Amino acid sequence: MGDDTMQVLTFDLDGETFALDAGVVREVLDPTAETAVPGAASFVDAVINFRGRIIPLADLRVAFGLERTAANIDSRIVVIEYELDGDPTLIGLRTDKVHEVTEIDPAEMEPAPRVGLRWRGDFIRGLARRAGDLIVVPDLEQIFLTRGGAVGAVIPMATA
Template sequence: MTMNQEENHQYLTFKLDDEVFALGIDKVREVLDYTSVTKVPQTPDFMRGVINLRGSVVPVVDMRLKFGMAKTEKTVNTCIIIVEINLEGETTVLGALADSVQEVLDLEPHQIEPAPKIGTKLRTEFIRGMGKRDEQFIIILDIDKVFSSEELATVQMTSSNAH
């Protein structure tokens, strides 16, 4: 499979705690205001539950918990980013809980550096690189790699059980 040369350079940035993260805009379906999430028993901590998105059950993941931060507290800015994840050829839709969405920005490949191997609490395999904007680092996520297939299997079971 060859990578499309016209690769998307637009990213949606969002905050978790004091860190700014970014997702390729091609992965983002929409951004919702925080709505109540139905808790599902026996799911991992970072799975906050499910929401009903126009008749589909969409699992919601707390990105802060996933990255070892404190649980997301609901504020006026808390939102759910609906993303499409590609895993082993399957597309899974899930909601990523974020403290706030910042903006859509353009980052050219030369503005993105590889992820540092040390000094970050995050596992680096799901970081596509570090963007820089006005002296602030932006951690660019490879959302397809943030969740392992086992974790997403739980998520998929959650959504199928909820029907």
């Protein structure tokens, strides 16, 4: 891997391919029992048990204004460790299907167009092309700031 490429985990949401920096991914899980959190933001409305810790479960479909769907045979939960308010935080992300770890060149990423997308442009860090396919790289920081609700909606690792 060259210095100018970024390793990413690719996954599907509503038929589109998305990518997360592989450095934040801790594990990919099969769907598991969820516990609803009354009064929580709709984007982070449940928690799961991850290796003895209770972690929030976020639904990027909700963040992007897509219809929530039930888990199926391909669904996975991607557990990430992401810094929120200076604290490393474990968060589960629902996905429709996980593909692979691959490389993209950040220098070749394009900003999201201001019109013509079905998602909020400020929720997209960039768009990349790989083998003719379009890959959407979400801006997790902006998504969590805007859709995450109160900071209490996510549980820092230090207190979990």
